[in-house]
Amino acid sequence: MRIYIRHMRKAITAQDFDSAGRIGIAAYRVANANERRVLETYLGSNAARQAGLVPSP
16 A cells, blocks of 8 residues: 555655546555545545445435
């Protein structure tokens, strides 16, 4: 999981927010509960919905 976060930070530093979001969403799909909390600090509280893990209302 660290590698995903490292690549997200690099993309954010390069102001490539689309790539950072795609990396984060891909990581969120395979993360455990603790890792998801860390990813949510970058992706926001709608990360599960963006990852397709929660149906849209």
